[in-house]
Every structure is written in C-alpha cells, then in structure tokens.
Amino acid sequence: MLTDIQKQILARVADMKDTAPAHTAVNIRTNGQKAYRSQGEHIKIESKTDRDGIDIRIDPGTKGEKVYIPVVVSASGFQDMVYNDFYVGEGADVEIIAGCGIHNDGCDESRHDGIHTFYLEKNARVTYIERHYGEGSGTGKNVLNPQTVLYLKQGATVTLETSQIGGVDDTKRYTKIVCEGADSEAIIHEKLLTQGDQTAVSEMDVILNGENSKTRVISRSVAKENSVQTFYPRVEGNNACFGHVSCDSIIMGNARVKSIPAIACNHVDAGLMHEAAIGKIAGEQILKLKTLGLTDAEAEEKILEGFLR
C-alpha cells in the first residue's frame, strides 16, 4: 500500500494518478522495497538476484509500449542504491518513464543513487524520461546521484529527457552514451533548476564510434539564489559523425554556473560543435512582458517557464 505522500510523488515524477496503468510494465520502488510491480505485454521486469535492482527486457519489435519505474524515498535518512538494466530488443520502439522523488521531513540525508544501463539492439528506439524532484520540511538533505549509461547498436536511437526542477539539494549526474553502431543517434535534453544552497554537477560523455552516428545535446538550466551548477559536456568523434552541444544557463542572485565543454575529433570526417551561454535574464525581455501587463515577478516566471520547458 502506498501512502498519500508516496502517491503525490508518483504523480509528479511519473504522471501516475492513484494506481499504475493496466497491462503496462510498472515497478514502483519505495524506500528500497518493491512496492508494486506489473508486467507489460512485451516488456518483462524481474528482480536481480545478485544485487539490488531490476532487469527490464523489452521484446524485439515491441511498439508503443511504456515502462514506468519510479522510485520514492519518503523515509528520512534512507540511503538507496539500485542497479537497473534495460535490454531493448531489435526494432523495439518504447518510452521509459523513470523518476525519483524524495520527501524528507527529517534531519538526516535521504539519498537515491540509481545506476541505469541500457543495451539498445539494432534499430531500437527509446525515449527515456527521467524526472527528479525533492520536497519535505526537514533539514535533512535530499541527494540524487543518477548514472545513466547507454550502448547503441546500428540504427538505434535514444532520446533522453532529464529534468530536475527544484527540491534536490545535491546532485551528481553522470551520463555516458556510446553510439557504437552505424547511424545510431543520441538526443539529450537536460533541464535543471537549482535554488537556495543547492549544488548540481552534470557530467556527460557521448562517444561516437559508429559511422554517421549523431548526437545533439541541449542543456538548459536556471541557477537561483546561492546555488552552484557545473557542467562537463564531452563529445568524442571516432568516425564520420556529427555532434552538436548547446548549453544555455540563466543565473540569478548570487548563483554560479560553470560550463566546461570538451569536443574531441579523432577522425577527419567527425564534425563536432559546441555552444555555451551563461547570463542573466535580458532586461529587454522583462521590459517587454511588463508592457504586456505583467509584474516583474510574473515576467520573470514566464521567462523561466519557457526557458525550462
């Protein structure tokens, strides 16, 4: 049975109302325990036997099915570490909705470290949506350290949408994508908002080994108050390939943002590009919205809302 707090968190991180959708692969983990599991038509979830975590097997050719694997940490001071492996069959086309919500009313540090590894077979397509969220009245920190590692075979495509909008005190994110096969493609949309004294580090390695493999990384972040963000987007091109990284951050108050990109071309036909911009909200944007009847605060909110959409 899930508590109300747990249900609320599920709604936020996985768009789930009261229960999980029927005939769908779902695994809900709360405070380190399996709270709910169901199997999909072509997607099976099994607990690992050697360590904490699950194996998710998606049959070849599976089309349009979804997998939900939300995690809830609501016991203050709980430290969770989990390994989830995804095996995505040839030609499958699925959406995976992961996410972690922490509700911490206590004074101890609550933490979830998830290590997700994906193996995409030929022409598999995955959209991976990961939302991170923290709340609670306690002084204990909410800490999330996700690691996401993906291996793509020929023609495989992954779209990674990660967002962390508030409430997470410390986060260290590591993402590694190896585009091993020809024509494989990785698209990453990262959204991050920090406030108060929060810190966030996002490190990323995209390795383009396959011929005509491609990547596009779009990172948008807002750092408010005293928060600190650091980005290390790195792309390596070892074949004829294309990569584009764009990082855009808005800073407010006393916040600090550092972006340390690296692009490495190890092949004459590798084309990699990087753009980064960090700055405060443009004054003219605020003025424009005020002339449309918004207050300063409303204007700022609209600008950030669009920016992090």
Place this chain on the structure above:
Amino acid sequence: MLELKNLCVSAQSEGGKTEILKNISLQVESGKFLVVTGPNGGGKTTLARTIMGIMPAESGEIVLDGTDLTDLDITARAKAGVSYAFQQPPRFKGMKVKDLLEIAAGKALRLDESCAFLTQVGLCASDYIARDVDGSLSGGEVKRIEIATILARGSKLMIFDEPEAGIDLWSFARLTETFRQLHARGDVTIIIISHQERIIRLADEVLLIAGGQIRDRGPADKILPMILSDTVVGCNMLDQEAGRC
C-alpha cells in the same frame, strides 16, 4: 485623449547629461492616427518608450483620458491602456508565439483567435503558432509577431515603432491594410513611428521630430514633400541646428 505636457527626457552618459527630448507638448485625440517621423536619432523611440514608462521623464506630464500616467510604472501603464511594439523586439528562448499572444491578450486564446492576429500581420498562422520566439526567427518575422501581440492586447493606445523594418513588400501591403482597418474601427488611438509613404498617407496627422523637438506637424501632404526632398539631398537639413550635418 493622450496629452503630453512639457515632456523632457535626458540620459546620463560619461560626458554628463544629454537631453534627448526637449519640452515636448502634444495632444492626440482618441481614435486618431498619428504618424511620427524624422531622422535617425531624433528622439522618436525615446518618445514612445517614455509614454510606455520604459524611459523616465525628467519633467513634464503624460495623461491618458484624464488618468495621469506620469508616476505609474510600466505594468500600471499597460493596464491603463498603453501598448508599445518595440523597434527591436527581444527574443525568448522556449516561449511559443502562442504563449506570447496569450500573455498579451491576458487570457487563453482559441486557435482561430491567435491565428487571426498572425494573419493580420501577413504571417501564415499555422507555420508560426507553435514556433519559439527565439533566434530561429528572422528580424522581419519577429517584428510582425511583435505587432500581432499588440493587436492581441487590444489596448486603447497602440504605439508601433517602425513596424515596416525588415518586412518584405508583400507583407507590408497586408500590414498597412491592417493599420487602415484598425483606424477605421475608431476605438483605438494609433501612433506609428514610420518613414513609409504608404503609412504616412494613412495618418490623420504627421509629426516631424528632430533633435529631440517637434519640428512640424500637419497632414501627410504637408510633411511628405519635406521628407522626400531631404532624402534626395542625403543630408538632413533639419538637423543643422544640432550641428550634425
């Protein structure tokens, strides 16, 4: 009626204070169409930004239909019925054309409503409604979206700053028609900063501003020949006094 009384605006710069607008007094009757023209740097944009509250007035008064706007901030002036299409509208990453139109209108808009505003500025609505108002739009596109937001806002006073800039001739024809129709409605006071003969010809009155002062005002037939002759000379005779020539 919009009334400007002895409006003075100056800017602080390294060399001290520079007067940009010098003692501007002006009355525009409700429902009238005024075109403001004059050489670059004459103070037209400053005048518009001062009416909107973006630039502070050093002295003088701004009154709209009996409401003294002088001490109101931008938001309050917007709520009192002033709107202004920027000469150089800012872009917004992640904000959709539809969002901006809805902010301007102050309410959710049906698809056909937002499309109508875009059509009126010569944009094919279905191509634009879901696009971001960011660097992917051309200058002329951003300008027209800016004008559409003013139409969506529907204030009683609309000020447009060089709406023709960057716009192709086909769209320009559509735009002048929109201004004509807006004027025909009779319930909007329109001030357009423009150098275009086709817009000037629509005006009830034309105001010539140079060197921070009103140099002349009158019907299009009086002011147009002055602009045209100056263009031919390629040097602004009106500005001699300011020593710019």
